[in-house]
Amino acid sequence: MLTLIELVGIFFFAVSGSLMAARRGFDMLGSAFLGGVTGLGGGVVRDLILNQSPATFAHPVYFLPPVLAALCVYAFTPAVQKLHRLVQIFDAAGLGLFCMTGTMKALENDVNPVTAVLLGVITGVGGGMLRDVISNVTPDLFNPRDVYALPAILGATATAFAWHFDVLNIAVGTGIAGLTFVLRLASIRFGWSVPLAAGHWHRQPNIPNHGDGPRRNF
Template sequence: METSPLVLWFDLMGVFFFALSGNLLAARKDIDITGGFILGLLAGLGGGIIRDVLLGVTPLALDKPVYLVPPLVAVVVVYLLGSVIHRVQTLIVACDAAGLGLFCTFGTARALDHGMPVASALLLGVVTAVGGGLMRDVVANEIPAVFSGSNLYVIPAATGATLTAVAVSTDVWGPVSATVLSVLVFTFRMTAWVRQWRVPAPVRSWTVRDLDVLRRRERSVFDRPRGARYDDDEYDDELGRRDDRDPGDSRGRGPRGRR
């Protein structure tokens, strides 16, 4: 299966979309073109390299030089059109979601093709989908989408990996099912981002005062879309209103900072 033109084509598409998200993020952060190329390489090739190293095979990105073409194309596209599109937050998230859908499905299928157990194949499918984006965000000093806590990211990838394993085991895996699953994951991820579906916090019933407002000040590019409940100015206004209130609270404590 790994030599199939279909697999190669879809994998290169995933590399391109992730590389495009890396270059758009670089443009948004005013990083130069070489830095954008590095972010594109990390985003587009990082997850696949991690997967193949864990599988014990030569990474496709190193075995086939054609994998360097999508990051180069992404650099050129952003260089020519970046002044128009680099501030469009939705486009960055959409490219990331497209890469997520393609990589989680084909990463899982590749792992199964190498004889991995289903559970391991699911894990490698998710790693393929989120690994490159994680490396991109860490290098760009961005809160990784995996850890932002603002919307679903790993769950759409895990869903796509699971459905891919079902498709392979039932012999319905093919061009049509691969496309449908990739589109499904993309739609799931974008819907979760727009509607702000979230998973529970790591600790139930957080009680730290102003935690949510303060956290919103450090917004990730993958955080809630514009037009959602708050924007940056409203965060500062809300925090300022709280600071202007009576420093004592209903339990008779002193001014904030005095405990």
């Protein structure tokens, strides 16, 4: 069941990668590659941290969703102006599934709950971050006007609690993934954000330069 959920999550993330490839004008091979990086990247990083051989390379079936995603995007891509919103929707779906499966796999390997939550978040955000870096756009993870990791943290934490109290089943897991998905889309819709790294009282005011040379902040 965990493998099946992961394959569905890979497909959702891969679709977001292939949509980004279409948006950036990549060819079919670029679409399949970017979809594969997006869908498989977070899981590969998680497995390497767990000191395991990545399941991606042990089971070729994991490469099927990115190829299917590239074909689906090629056949059914809507108008270009709608691609960014579709990328966000499919990315949110993959985020909801992967933050849960990443946490579950870590817990299955007797990792402590805090580290398991961290690995769940890495699994959820890793592929999307690689996709954006390769596409030469600012990753959502580092966008100050966006909330990307927080829904994954909440979803991974809820998964760890459900596992600890032995109530994690298909229905509960679906609810956790759905809640993460809704929170991610709500953050986009309502423009939620988290405080910047430096408080407003630390930031320098914009003092006009009257020809005395460039200002230097030390």
